[in-house]
Amino acid sequence: MASPLRKRFPRELKNNLGKYLGIFLLMSVTIALTSGFLLAAHSIGVIIDDMPEKYSIEDARFTTAFEATDEQLDAAADAANDAGTGGMDIVRNWSFDADFNHAQGDDGRDRTLRIYQHRTQVDLAAYAEGRVPEAADEVAIDRVFATNNDISVGEEVELFGQRFTVCGIMTTSDNQALFQNNSDFTVNTLTFGVAEVSESGFAALEATGHQPAYTYSVRFADRDLTVAQRTDAEKDMMRALSTAGATVDDLTDSSANQGIGYAADDVSGDSTMWSVLLYMIIVIMAFVFVVLTSGTIEEESAIIGTLLASGYRRRELVTHYLALPAAVGITAAVVGNVAGYTLMSEPMRNLYYGSYSLPPYYATWSWGVFAQTTVLPVATLVGITLLGLLRKMGHTPLEFLRHETSKGGVKRGFALPERLSFIARFRMRVFLRNLGNFATLFVGIGFASMLLLFSLAILPTMTHYAENLHNNVVAEHMYTLKAPLEVEGTQEDRDAWAAVSELQGVKGDKLSAMEDTGDALQDAGDALQAAADTLQNAAAALTASPSTEAMRAATNAQDAFTHAQDDFATAQDSFYETVDDIADELGKSRDDVLDMVDKAANVDADSDTMHPVNTVDNGAAKIAQAEKYAVYSLEYDRGEGSGTESITVYGVPEDSRYWDDLAVGDGHVVFGNGLIDKFRFADGQTVNLYDKYEDETREVTYEGDGCAWGTKSDMAVYMSLDDFNHFFGNDAGYFNGYASDQALDLDARYLASDLTPESMDAIGEQFVGMMDDMIGMLVGLSVFIFLVFMYLLTKSVIDRSARAISYMKVFGYRDSEISRLYVRSITLTVAVSLVVCQPLIIGGLTLLFRAMLLAYNGNIEIYVPMAAIAEVIAIGFATYLAVALLHIRCIKRVPLALALKVQE
DSSP: OOOOOGHHHHHHHHHHHHHHHHHHHHHHHHHHHHHHHHHHHHHHHHHHHHHHHHHTSSSEEESSSSSOHHHHHHHHHHHHHHTTOOOEEEOOEEEEEEEOOOOOOSSSSOOOEEEEEEEESSEEEEEEEOOOSSSEEEEEEEHHHHHHTOOOTTEEEETTTTEEEEEEEEETTTEEEEEEEOOOOSSOSSEEEEEEHHHHHHHHHHHTOOBBBBEEEEEESSSTHHHHHHHHHHHHHHHHHHHHHHOEEEEEGGGGOOHHHHHHHEEEEEEEHHHHHHHHHHHHHHHHHHHHHHHHHHTTTHHHHHHHHHTHHHHHHHHHHHHEEEEEEHHHHHHHHHHHIIHHHHHHHHHHTTTTTOOOOOOOOOHHHHHIIIIHHHHHHHHHHHHHHHEEEEEEEHHHHHOOOOOOOTTTTTOOOTSSSSHHHHHHHHHHTHHHHHHHHHHHHHHHHHHHHHHHHHHOOOOOHHHHHHHHHHHSSSESSSOOOOOOOHHHHHHHHHHHHHHTTHHHHHHHHHHHHHHHHHHHHHHHHHHHHHHHHHHHHHSSOOOOHHHHHHHOOOOOOOOHHHHHHHHHHHHHHHHHHHHHHHTOOHHHHOOOOOOOOOOOTTTOOOBBOOOOOHHHHHHHEEEEEEEEEEEEEESTOEEEEEEEEEEOOOOOSSTTTOBBBEEEEOEEHHHHHHHHOOOOEEEEEEEEEEEEEEEEEEEETTTTEEOOOOOOEEEEEEHHHHHTTTTOOOOOEEEEEOOOOTTTTTEEEOOHHHHHHHHHHHHHHHHHHHHHHHHHHHHHHHHHHHHHHHHHHHHHHHHHHHHHTTTTOHHHHHHHHHHHHHHHHHHHHHHHHHHHHHEEEEEEEHHHTSSSSOOOOOOOOOOOOOOOHHHHHHHHHHHHHHHHHHTTTOOOGGGGGGOO
């Protein structure tokens, strides 16, 4: 037989419509946003996980200063095979960083496209529009770069001044995140992109005279190799390449390639952020549910006492009072999921597809996301409501009838000072009787304010971080070199190294052939000279003492000389043939090549101590203000399973004009303030830095006071250039960079990167572009939660005072007067709570940010401007004022008849 209590459900829902509507909206909107995002993030994660095999993503890549010969590549492959990798493929993956111009959208900004020849073996592309380039003047451009620069199929663009027609829009699997340099902190989709051209198109770019980046991709046959196993094999490869005479500028395993791994890490990190956001909201909802459950029991206290006295079991009453909140929660979960998976999935997906170059999207269901966003909030609602009911149901029927179930507030006999006015004492009485509710309101306002400030502080924090990165760039140009390159030198030095540079651009087999035929020609020349000397001596002997024996010797000497002449002529023809091959490749004459060879002969290009000389004279003034420095990257274990931090080690001149007030020298090591702030190094602590290329750990010591420099985003370690070279075992004159306030014209073959303050500004713009939409959603969600939360908690105060309000109406008080007594008490509490909780919120946010961002490279210092705090207080109070209007309406609707009802 159905319980008659079921008939009360419609009336309870109608009488508490505001409360249940608030719960419904709070849960449904929260579930819609978080489920939409987390499902999109999960689906993107699945897509990224499938990419290594589907698009044949490389396992590693290395870049050589100059084109690697077949012998050098074979040596690398053999070394990897010896390491037990089961074989491997080394694929040429050269690229140009080409100046890009687009007449339709030129805003004066310098843009760069990294151009690859269309790849069919590794790092395959996924085409969204158009087709693969076929003609020499066709190009396919990355989707994100094309979108941000308003480029579409069929338009014309310029690369290195040559016109190309856009034939396709695509994404490349090794550039899921557009990093111009792997050491950059964030992606750059505004001024940097990736493109593909045909084989003939790549040859046309080579013909412009620009040097490509000599990059080679590695893919192991054994797909189950661990990162450690791959790294060991890669180290063996690098040693073999070095032994074979190749200069390796960079080695990057796919696990450390930000173009491959950054998007996945960002999605994972943002999922953590949204999960933290969800848990914060669940905590807020828990406060709401506690207050509402307590309020429901107190409001229904007399009814519950009557039902218990009438024979109803506590189990039946618990089930009854649990049913409606559970039904509302489940309905909110259903609506929230439907909205999240339909309406919110696309906007959340676009948050990433607008920033990352990923293949076409497809949704993947996740039970984990469903449990996190749906089961957990509903279980929280039902569980807290159930616990509250069970705790309250422990009272006797008489206690329910007498309304003695509440332990909150103050005792009835508490006396207030007589000198206070009636209104002041009344308001204080309202505050004291609802002390528990107001305490909960304070904590709840703190959580809601933290949620709102969290949303408002993200963008200022990232912008502040970008400003710090700007300030970390000590000169207008920070040039990083692939190998030491001297800017000082004579014109003869520059001519000699220009000849070396040009000859090194020739295919290795042709150079080897010229060297071999040159050696053969030298040997033939030596043999011819020896034969000529022998012939001369024999002729002299015949003249001095004619005889048959002397005649025979002279004849043999003549034959030997003739044979040597033939050999010399043959060797000379072979030598000139190889010289002509090189001349044809370079587009020069034989004499030009011979002149280059003659100049290059004065240079020992293989010497470790002789540095190349820049082929362009930058002038004495520019050279005088440029400073040499050295830079190398090491890794620091963050601990707690949070991965490794990339640490840049600089070797700088003592008394540098650019690194001002940096006290280095005599073994003194200085730490960037970002390192100290993030990892809290203690005075005298030894810091272990791992060199992944050399597989060894290097130790530096933080000595405390006087050993910090830079902004709180500076994650570098500084030492003098001499100490740097001693620390890494380099030659005494080693360096690989120039700091200069004036632009230097450096040989492209040796230039790795040019870091400028403007490139750091682009990072700030990128942050704004990436996070604007997300921040808008977070702020909207925070304001909405603030509104619902404030309404539910403050309404409970009004509901508990309904009988007292009714009495006041009986005594003749007007609604406006009653509102001033009750609503202003709540208003004062809200205002004080909003102001007082701000320092606690900032402290909590600092800890929250530190925990959330520990696994990210760099030190992102929480930056909360006063304007953001003022916004939180203003938004919070404005939200409350909207709620207060609803409370005034509730006061007007309290009936006078309530005062006449029997309370006990």
